[in-house]
Amino acid sequence: MDLAFLHPLYEQSGPWASAYVDTSRQTENTPHERHLTAAALARELSAQGADEATCRAVESAVEDLRHSPEPHGRALFARGGQVVLDPPLAKAPQGSWAEWAPLPRVTPLLDLADQEPVxxxxxxxxxxxxxxxxxxxxxxxxxxxxxxxxxxxxxxxxxxxxxxxxxxxxxxxxxxxxxxxxxxxxxxxxxxxxxxxxxxxxxxxxxxxxxxxxxxxxxxxxxxxxxxxxxxxxxxxxxxxxxxxxxxxAELERFLAARAPDAEGQAGAVEGVPALVEAAREHRIDELLIRTDGPDAHREVWIGEDPDQVAVRRTELKALGEQNSWAARADDALVRSAVATDATALAVPAAAEEAPVGGLGALLRWK
CATH class of the missing domain: 3.30.420.60 (eRF1 domain 2)
Known part of the structure; x- marks a missing residue:
């Protein structure tokens, strides 16, 4: 997937409200049901610590979907009282839900937005x-x-x-x-x-x-x-x-083959959070491979204000001179780094016989 459409989410600092709204049910009660969903998502975000203005912005955006004929759903990303990005979904999420976190919760889009192939x-x-x-x-x-x-x-x-x-x-x-x-x-x-x-x-x-x-x-x-x-x-x-x-x-085959070091001892692919974090800091990720249900996807890493400020341990960021740090999901932190360096991402099917260990891997670029 080309991640360029996500750039607006990383031009401003967090925290972020992320909401995924299921619009696949269409009945005569749909407007009322969407109204209830809007209120529920706003309450959910407020309970997680979101500011009132952002809660209202998300609630209003979901209310606007009351009469929407969209067959699947919509994702909403908001901060500072404004919805910054609201891509439509090509597949319905498993129910409507919302999350307040230091980074926008974007990796579900790999399975739900389905932007490729054009x-x-x-x-x-x-x-x-x-x-x-x-x-x-x-x-x-x-x-x-x-x-x-x-x-x-x-x-x-x-x-x-x-x-x-x-x-x-x-x-x-x-x-x-x-x-x-x-x-x-x-x-x-x-x-x-x-x-x-x-x-x-x-x-x-x-x-x-x-x-x-x-x-x-x-x-x-x-x-x-x-x-x-x-x-x-x-x-x-x-x-x-x-x-x-x-x-x-083809990409999975290329990834599996590239894991082996070449004659100079360099591997063209890595897997596992520590190796991916190192590659992200060095701007070497060319394509992220993510199995969204993999155990490493929700593993905690530490991030700073810039996309290449990511570490497995908080002390590593301090050693790099970063004074402010926050805990974030590994998959969302790596996607932020990938967007900043114009890398792409590939959703690995859960049924894939061979996939990156832990569900996260990357094909590398070498300078």
């Missing part, structure tokens, strides 16, 4: 293509391309002039396929899409696929159901889920 669906025909950007939270138009409009149809005659006409048709198709591939490449670069899905007739899909840059070929999926098919949306979601599964498996 994909571009290209609806291809002989005349051009329409592009649609799809993610777990919806879809929007992402542009279009129109190729040459004439000539577009073959004939069946063997007359020389007609054969010449057919060559022009072939040239038109090839020209349009090339233009679509070029436009789709630009669209991918602008949207940073993880997946490109081609929809259309077999020949048209294949012509565009063949003209895409080689670096994009492993991101392309061709679907058999065309525009308007009731099975198309199902196929798109299956393609996205399969892409996530393959990517997770």
């Amino acid at each position: 994909c571009v669906v290209a609806y291809v025909d002989r005349r051009g293509a329409d592009f649609e950007l799809r993610g777990a939270l919806g879809s929007r138009k992402a542009g279009s391309v129109t190729g040459r409009q004439w000539p577009m149809h073959r004939t069946s005659t063997t007359d020389w002039s007609e054969r010449h006409f057919q060559l022009k048709v072939e040239n038109t198709w090839e020209h349009n396929a090339a233009e679509i591939a070029d436009a789709l490449t630009v669209c991918q670069e602008e949207t940073r899409a993880d997946l490109l899905i081609l929809v259309g007739d077999d020949r048209e899909r294949r012509s565009v696929h063949d003209r895409l840059p080689q670096r994009l070929h492993d991101r392309v999926v061709e679907l058999t159901h065309g525009t308007g098919s009731r099975l198309l949306d199902e196929e798109v979601e299956q393609a996205r889920a399969e892409h996530v599964r393959r990517r997770t498996e």
Whole structure:
């Protein structure tokens, strides 16, 4: 997961109120139920020591969801009487809950926000293509391309002039396929899409696929159901889920292989809180691997005001010159460090046969 959207949470110091609101139930009593949920979460935060202004801000934000049609839920992160970030969720949390802590409680988003993969669906025909950007939270138009409009149809005659006409048709198709591939490449670069899905007739899909840059070929999926098919949306979601599964498996394999030291004695991956804390302080985390139910995820570490001020013991921070320190969850502290250094994060499924020991690991970068 690209963590860049979390930057606003680390531009201000804590403590923070974090709330996860389940909006998956829709009944005639929903507005009243949301009103009760808003009051309950505010009381919960107040009991944990949150200031009154922040409790009111969270309560008001949940009240605003009384008539929301959102099918899953929303996360809310607030401090100083303001909600700073409120991303919608792609999966419903297990009930609504709130927490007051030195750091925002962000790691549940790895399982619930499901921001990846973003994909571009290209609806291809002989005349051009329409592009649609799809993610777990919806879809929007992402542009279009129109190729040459004439000539577009073959004939069946063997007359020389007609054969010449057919060559022009072939040239038109090839020209349009090339233009679509070029436009789709630009669209991918602008949207940073993880997946490109081609929809259309077999020949048209294949012509565009063949003209895409080689670096994009492993991101392309061709679907058999065309525009308007009731099975198309199902196929798109299956393609996205399969892409996530393959990517997770590949990253886990890369992590497992990188744990072994190389010829110079350097490992490309670490696991366990002490090693991860050291990597975070040295800005060497490239991708965090987190199994949210792992025992190390809620292990206590100590943090200072800056993202690289993290330690297993409080005395370590004092030795580094940090005067102020707070206890925090290991997973949230490491995510803060990852955001500050533009690292990514990967949610490791609970069912994964091999995972980082304790549930926390990282692939490293070397300066």
